[in-house]
Amino acid sequence: VFWANQNSPFFFFLKKNKSNSLKTLSVYCRVRPLGAEDEECCIEVISSTTIQMHTPEGFKTNRNGEYKETQYSFKKVFGVSVSQMELFEHVAKPLVDDLIHGKNGLLFTYGVTGSGKTFTMTGSPGQGGLLPRSLDMIFNSIGPYQAKRYVFKTDEKNGMEIQTEVDALLERQRRDNNFSVPKTPSTRLKADPEIADMIKPEEASKLDGVDDDSSYSIFVSYVEIYNNYIYDLLEETQEDAIKPKPPQSKILREDQNHIMYVAGCLEVEVKSAEEAFQVFWRGQKKRKVANTRLNRESSRSHSVFIIKLAQAPLDADGDNVLQDKNQISVSQLCLVDLAGSERTGRTGAEGTRIREAGNINQSLLNLRTCIEILRENQMCGTNKMVPYRDSKITHLFKNYFDGEGKVRMVVCVNPKTDDYEETLLVMRFAEMTQEVEVARPVDRPICGFTPGRRHRNQAFKDELSHPGILPSLPSCELTDPHDDITLPRLIEALKNRQRVKQISPDTFGIIQGNKAEIERLEKKSKMQEHKIDILQKTTKIFEDDKRSLQHELGTREQRLQRELSEKRRMEQRLHGVISDTQFKWEKECERRVNALQLEMQNKLWVKDEKLKQLKAIVTESKTPGRPEPPPRQTQSASPSPVPYTHKNTHKTPGFNGHFGQPGQEESCVLEQIRPLHRRSRSAGGEKWVDHKPSSSMDLGTVLQPVIPNAIQVSAPSEKALSKCDRYVLTHQEVASDGEIQTKLIKGEVIKTRGGGQAVQFTDIETLKQERKRKSSEGMSASGDGALTDVETRCSVAVEMRAGSNMGPGYEHHAVTKRRKP
Numbered sequence: 001v002f003w004a005n006q007n008s009p010f011f012f013f014l015k016k017n018k019s020n021s022l023k024t025l026s027v028y029c030r031v032r033p034l035g036a037e038d039e040e041c042c043i044e045v046i047s048s049t050t051i052q053m054h055t056p057e058g059f060k061t062n063r064n065g066e067y068k069e070t071q072y073s074f075k076k077v078f079g080v081s082v083s084q085m086e087l088f089e090h091v092a093k094p095l096v097d098d099l100i101h102g103k104n105g106l107l108f109t110y111g112v113t114g115s116g117k118t119f120t121m122t123g124s125p126g127q128g129g130l131l132p133r134s135l136d137m138i139f140n141s142i143g144p145y146q147a148k149r150y151v152f153k154t155d156e157k158n159g160m161e162i163q164t165e166v167d168a169l170l171e172r173q174r175r176d177n178n179f180s181v182p183k184t185p186s187t188r189l190k191a192d193p194e195i196a197d198m199i200k201p202e203e204a205s206k207l208d209g210v211d212d213d214s215s216y217s218i219f220v221s222y223v224e225i226y227n228n229y230i231y232d233l234l235e236e237t238q239e240d241a242i243k244p245k246p247p248q249s250k251i252l253r254e255d256q257n258h259i260m261y262v263a264g265c266l267e268v269e270v271k272s273a274e275e276a277f278q279v280f281w282r283g284q285k286k287r288k289v290a291n292t293r294l295n296r297e298s299s300r301s302h303s304v305f306i307i308k309l310a311q312a313p314l315d316a317d318g319d320n321v322l323q324d325k326n327q328i329s330v331s332q333l334c335l336v337d338l339a340g341s342e343r344t345g346r347t348g349a350e351g352t353r354i355r356e357a358g359n360i361n362q363s364l365l366n367l368r369t370c371i372e373i374l375r376e377n378q379m380c381g382t383n384k385m386v387p388y389r390d391s392k393i394t395h396l397f398k399n400y401f402d403g404e405g406k407v408r409m410v411v412c413v414n415p416k417t418d419d420y421e422e423t424l425l426v427m428r429f430a431e432m433t434q435e436v437e438v439a440r441p442v443d444r445p446i447c448g449f450t451p452g453r454r455h456r457n458q459a460f461k462d463e464l465s466h467p468g469i470l471p472s473l474p475s476c477e478l479t480d481p482h483d484d485i486t487l488p489r490l491i492e493a494l495k496n497r498q499r500v501k502q503i504s505p506d507t508f509g510i511i512q513g514n515k516a517e518i519e520r521l522e523k524k525s526k527m528q529e530h531k532i533d534i535l536q537k538t539t540k541i542f543e544d545d546k547r548s549l550q551h552e553l554g555t556r557e558q559r560l561q562r563e564l565s566e567k568r569r570m571e572q573r574l575h576g577v578i579s580d581t582q583f584k585w586e587k588e589c590e591r592r593v594n595a596l597q598l599e600m601q602n603k604l605w606v607k608d609e610k611l612k613q614l615k616a617i618v619t620e621s622k623t624p625g626r627p628e629p630p631p632r633q634t635q636s637a638s639p640s641p642v643p644y645t646h647k648n649t650h651k652t653p654g655f656n657g658h659f660g661q662p663g664q665e666e667s668c669v670l671e672q673i674r675p676l677h678r679r680s681r682s683a684g685g686e687k688w689v690d691h692k693p694s695s696s697m698d699l700g701t702v703l704q705p706v707i708p709n710a711i712q713v714s715a716p717s718e719k720a721l722s723k724c725d726r727y728v729l730t731h732q733e734v735a736s737d738g739e740i741q742t743k744l745i746k747g748e749v750i751k752t753r754g755g756g757q758a759v760q761f762t763d764i765e766t767l768k769q770e771r772k773r774k775s776s777e778g779m780s781a782s783g784d785g786a787l788t789d790v791e792t793r794c795s796v797a798v799e800m801r802a803g804s805n806m807g808p809g810y811e812h813h814a815v816t817k818r819r820k821p
Contacts, residue, residue: 026075026408027434028091031415032116033080043415043423045079046071053424056417072427074411074434084123085203088133091410096137097207099309099333104405106334106397110364110430111412112422113340118299120412121337122284128198130410131280131305131335135273136199138307141207142216145454146271147321150175152217152310152328154267158255160310160328162321198277211311212454215321219267219308220276222283223250225392226301227359233283233303234266252395259399267308274530280305288356299339300356302363302393308332318453334397338364341422366391368429374401374436403438473497687724689749691716696730697740699769705744721749721757735768742767 029051031043044052053070078087095105107130109117123129128136150168153161163171222233229249237245253263270276288300312321312328339360366387373386388398400407411430413423474489688710707728711720721727727747735741747761 023406023438025433025436025438026406027411027430028076028078028408029072029074029411029413029430030078030082030087030116030120031080031413032119034416040417041415042417042420043413045077047077049073049075049077051077053420053427056420059420070424070427072431074430084120084127084129084133087120087410088130088205091408092130092134093137093205095333095406095408096134096141098406099307099331100138100141100207100210102311102329102331104331104333104400106336106400106405106407107410108334108336108338109410109412110338111340111426112414112419115340115412115414115419115423117340117410117412118337120410121335123198125197126200132198132273132277133203133205134307134333134335135276137205137207138218138309139271139273139276140204141210142218142309143272145210145212145214145216147215147217147312149269149271151215151321152219152269152312154219156264158253158259158261160325160330162312162323162325162328164323165320213318213451214311214313216309216311217269218271218276219269219310220279221262221265221267221306221308222280222303223262223265223306224287224301224303225363225396226288227356228363228392230262230392230396232262232265233286234268234279236266252392259404260396262396276307299337300353300360302339302360303337304396305335305337306332307335314454316453318455318457334400336393336397338393341426363391363393367394368432370394370401371429371433371436375432378437379435401436401438407438409433686726687711688726688728689713689716689720689724691727691729693730696732699740699742701769705765705767718757721759724749727759739769741769 031045031051034041040056042054042056044054046052050071050073053072055068076090078090092107095107098105109120111117119129121129121131123132148165148168150171151163151165153163153171155161224231224233230252231247232250235247237247250262250264252260254260268279270279284303287303309331310328312324314320315322341361341364369390370386370388373384376382377384377386386398386401388394388401399405409430411426413419413426473493474486476486476490478486686709688707690707690710690712692712692714694714710728711724713720716727725748727749729745729747731743731745733741733743744765744767745761746763746765747759750758750760752758
């Protein structure tokens with residue numbers, strides 16, 4: 001439809017409005033190769049539009065007991081042998097065509113983790129994906145018609161402003177001089193080796209039929225949606241090693257045309273495909289990736305790369321951009337790499353990874369819910385609200401599902417059997433998505449001057465640039481309406497120029513050929529310089545790696561030397577400890593041997609003393625003429641060199657039936673471990689608490705400990721302790737010889753500051769019971785019980801040590817130890 005206004009130099013042409021027509025979402029399927037040849041495959045490509053799912057062994061079957069095979073149809077299926085170029089021709093190239101013609105487009109990859117989504121979108125050196133090929137095609141198509149930098153300028157409200165070339169020049173100078181403003185990367189910067197040569201020269205694409213009467217400019221932005229928060233990957237942050245500042249999340253807003261956009265997102269103007277991909281790669285390095293059990297570099301966020309194309313018509317001269325903001329047309333192409341759905345049980349995720357997987361699965365579930373409700377509204381005629389706002393990814397692209405642009409989805413699948421269940425869910429979602437219809441975008445009116453003005457302006461400039469070959473034109477200014485000289489002169493000059501062109505057509509052909517050859521050589525030279533820069537950067541990277549490895553090797557050698565020296569010092573220290581311990585134990589053993597020898601000598605001395613006393617008694621009994629004394633208890637005592645122990649032994653005849661069984665004798669042995677507090681005859685004024693537990697047994701021995709002024713209790717109490725000065729505890733246990741051993745644990749009752757009583761133990765006495773059988777001869781020799789011989793008269797005796805108070809009238813020679821202060 002053509003319409004013109006007589007009062008305006010503009011004309012308008014508008015294509016047919018197709019806003020009433022609907023078109024389903026285009027869904028494509030790509031199958032990635034298996035990782036190993038011997039793996040079992042669960043997907044088979046039947047045709048160019050159909051695949052078949054085979055249930056692997058070990059999974060549930062259908063009701064008939066046979067494996068269920070399901071087929072799914074797509075707009076086109078790309079097998080394992082399909083190249084990146086072929087995939088781009090069918091999927092992304094139509095979206096790039098719409099972008100240049102002022103229409104929006106959305107392309108996203110969908111699938112489980114490790115299915116090849118990032119490779120499909122980005123690619124690798126020599127096998128560029130959809131994103132680098134789209135950039136290459138855009139700049140190959142609009143390269144000659146690009147406006148100078150900063151002629152188009154974003155207004156930070158998802159709109160565009162336009163300024164003159166003089167203002168754009170001043171803007172460039174200001175940004176070059178102002179270091180606070182981040183500079184956009186230049187095409188002359190060295191390329192990263194990881195992204196060099198993404199596309200082969202023979203695979204370059206170009207769109208024909210581009211409007212050459214318009215001026216174009218490309219802006220790119222790159223954001224990621226991580227844990228349902230939007231972050232700008234191109235935002236320049238000041239790195240602080242001491243206190244790093246976390247990135248700030250962005251918010252979604254709606255512009256005046258009700259289009260959703262990311263507020264505060266940095267949009268970088270680029271002038272070549274290499275520069276645009278450099279900007280993309282700068283943001284790609286900041287994207288959240290992690291190593292999981294299923295994927296070594298698993299994407300943990302949804303990435304959105306937005307290509308925005310601004311175009312405006314040229315003025316009537318075909319030289320400058322028309323300074324009219326209303327004539328600016330803005331279109332954008334969104335390339336989305338969705339994070340893969342995953343099961344935490346298979347990926348082995350823990351901690352942060354579980355939270356990331358939960359947010360990824362939740363956003364994908366919300367996308368599926370929106371698609372289901374759209375499908376239900378269209379098929380059933382309902383008007384349910386689509387929950388776009390439940391997730392950032394659906395809220396950002398709600399306009400595309402409402403008909404603001406063309407939507408295409410590439411479903412990436414992995415044919416290995418481990419991903420069968422997840423792949424089955426992806427296939428069902430893709431099948432449902434193909435039934436959703438969206439409105440086709442309305443073609444926007446484009447106004448301008450007469451077509452071809454850029455070409456005519458360029459031809460005129462070319463004519464003026466070759467004054468030496470063709471005759472110069474005379475002055476064409478008419479000052480008089482009756483001037484008959486200027487026009488004939490101009491006609492004659494034009495005829496001469498035409499005659500020169502006809503005479504030497506070969507000369508013009510040679511000039512044009514040389515010019516083309518020069519341009520080709522310049523382009524080749526730039527390409528070689530670019531490769532040299534890449535090689536230099538690669539060499540620098542290798543040298544840096546070499547230096548870092550050498551530094552690491554030196555660090556490890558120093559650490560090894562330190563560990564060896566530490567080991568030697570530890571060995572020397574251990575040898576010293578062993579020597580000291582050995583010397584210490586040698587001294588201890590020598591001391592114990594000496595103590596044992598001294599103890600044995602004391603025992604021998606005691607036995608000698610006993611023998612001397614017995615000998616004296618025997619000698620006294622055999623003296624003639626002396627009357628025999630009546631039998632009585634004989635006591636003897638002698639000083640001992642061992643001052644810290646004493647024994648009291650009481651022997652009783654075993655035939656009278658009062659103190660023991662016949663043929664036995666009883667002995668009570670008291671050992672005083674600490675002679676610090678011994679019992680004394682003068683201690684009658686002290687009052688004792690005699691603590692005898694109810695479980696104590698009465699042994700029936702002759703010698704029993706008698707404590708005067710004692711309060712006998714079975715359990716100590718505060719009342720009893722408050723009335724006494726001393727405390728004794730009777731404790732019984734079985735000795736090593738099987739006899740019952742009694743211990744008297746003594747202590748002093750001390751008053752505390754709080755008004756209570758405390759017991760400080762100071763002494764322990766041990767009572768042992770020994771039983772010995774007497775010989776039958778001694779019993780028969782006694783006759784009627786009279787004490788007629790020495791053995792009978794000495795059958796009752798008391799053996800004592802120095803310091804004992806059991807025998808009255810005997811001298812004590814105990815040495816009292818000093819009490820510790």
